[in-house]
Amino acid sequence: MPAKRRSAPIRVLIAKPGLDGHDRGAKVVARALRDAGMEVIYAGLRQTPEEIVRAAIEEDVDLVGLSILSGAHMALFPKVLRLLKKEHPNGIKVFAGGIIPDEDARRLKRMGVRAIFGPGASLEEIVRTAEKLARPSS
Amino acid sequence: MTRRAPLPPAARAIVKGDLRALARTISAVENGDPSADPILRAIYPRTGKVPVIGLTGPLGVGKSSLVSALVGHLRGLGRAVGVVAVDPSSPFSGGSVLGDRIRLERAPGDTGVFFRSMASRGSVGGVAAATRETARLLDAAGFDVILIETVGSGQVDLAIREVASTRVVVLVPHLGDEVQTLKAGLFEIADVFCVNKSDLPGAGSAERDLAELVSLGGGRDGWSPPIVATSTVTPSGIDRLWAAIESHQRFLDSSGGRLSGERLRLKQEIVGRVRDEVAAELAERLDKDPGLRDLLDRVVARTLDPRSAADRLLAASRRGR
Numbered sequence: 001m002p003a004k005r006r007s008a009p010i011r012v013l014i015a016k017p018g019l020d021g022h023d024r025g026a027k028v029v030a031r032a033l034r035d036a037g038m039e040v041i042y043a044g045l046r047q048t049p050e051e052i053v054r055a056a057i058e059e060d061v062d063l064v065g066l067s068i069l070s071g072a073h074m075a076l077f078p079k080v081l082r083l084l085k086k087e088h089p090n091g092i093k094v095f096a097g098g099i100i101p102d103e104d105a106r107r108l109k110r111m112g113v114r115a116i117f118g119p120g121a122s123l124e125e126i127v128r129t130a131e132k133l134a135r136p137s138s
Numbered sequence: 139m140t141r142r143a144p145l146p147p148a149a150r151a152i153v154k155g156d157l158r159a160l161a162r163t164i165s166a167v168e169n170g171d172p173s174a175d176p177i178l179r180a181i182y183p184r185t186g187k188v189p190v191i192g193l194t195g196p197l198g199v200g201k202s203s204l205v206s207a208l209v210g211h212l213r214g215l216g217r218a219v220g221v222v223a224v225d226p227s228s229p230f231s232g233g234s235v236l237g238d239r240i241r242l243e244r245a246p247g248d249t250g251v252f253f254r255s256m257a258s259r260g261s262v263g264g265v266a267a268a269t270r271e272t273a274r275l276l277d278a279a280g281f282d283v284i285l286i287e288t289v290g291s292g293q294v295d296l297a298i299r300e301v302a303s304t305r306v307v308v309l310v311p312h313l314g315d316e317v318q319t320l321k322a323g324l325f326e327i328a329d330v331f332c333v334n335k336s337d338l339p340g341a342g343s344a345e346r347d348l349a350e351l352v353s354l355g356g357g358r359d360g361w362s363p364p365i366v367a368t369s370t371v372t373p374s375g376i377d378r379l380w381a382a383i384e385s386h387q388r389f390l391d392s393s394g395g396r397l398s399g400e401r402l403r404l405k406q407e408i409v410g411r412v413r414d415e416v417a418a419e420l421a422e423r424l425d426k427d428p429g430l431r432d433l434l435d436r437v438v439a440r441t442l443d444p445r446s447a448a449d450r451l452l453a454a455s456r457r458g459r
Binding site for chain 1: 157158161162164165168169171227228230231232233234235236237239240246247252253254255257259
């Protein structure tokens, strides 16, 4: 008996790689994505790139959102991107937020981070971008 | 026993331990995607051998921390553990924040743990069905123990009642007097009681209150639920909690309760699926079938009452389609 196909909500993993403990931004974004109807898996603080990639695979997410304020983004993000590509070649897209200088942001985008939000980015913009990244056709 | 047919590729991948295939199939189950059907059908004969343990209880009693501690304990015993953590979806946006992973601690590179967060998605039968089928997929993937964690209220709680063979109800000191425990409706489903946060003052009296309630007639079929004090801070009692769960599992085997419980749960599953399908089909016909659309119009206009309309809809569905 074929079950009716229900519309699948967008699933997003929000994680904080590295050692800074400031997760207010990540929580505000998680909540905004929830209010837009997404299923947000909140992985919390101090996640290693390996843990983040493992969680993304187990949770079968469409997107991974990384939040970082410690300045270690150039050490950690490329590792997440590399591992994700290796473990999940069909592509889970990555976006990021935090304190990331413009020059670094340009480099990270060249490496494959799809969008980067600094302080002052609006929640509407983040939600819209996440929707577009997860469902490019709609 | 069903004869083992060759497995379709996705099912073979799951049985071989491909975590991505497992994760994708769980999504298909959650989404009602028919691509999951042949996989579930193929793996079914291989499942049903591992214990499915449910943990439930009010918000904030430390269920996620307990699950993490149990995972650690079981890994120490060399058992592979699959976890499904269910949280409610927002009735307003349909979205959810699933935060049970935060507590999970595991050794780097440990493939003996698989953790999946699941949102209830607002359908009473849906979450129980998705949880049950996910447990089956984890079973087929070779996990030795399946843990299911849900908030102990309303529809989400059904997932535990209809899926787990041992149900652990988690409470904490100062939740209220014993009358609260009677009211909550959690009492009847407990095979094991866990008083968590036992490092806090009041734990002793919470245990005594529970013991008194159990002595008044808790449990079913000759099983009296044990009460275990735990703390994930100190930590303590996790080994005793697992021992209590195992002792209930042994009781299920020795009393014959495993088979009768399983029979009841499978009956609920079959009937539940039919109910959901038929209800969805009838709802659609009520909107689209010219012969039936009139029924709803008349109820809206109050020239027909809902009970009579339901009778006619049912009669129409029995006449065939």
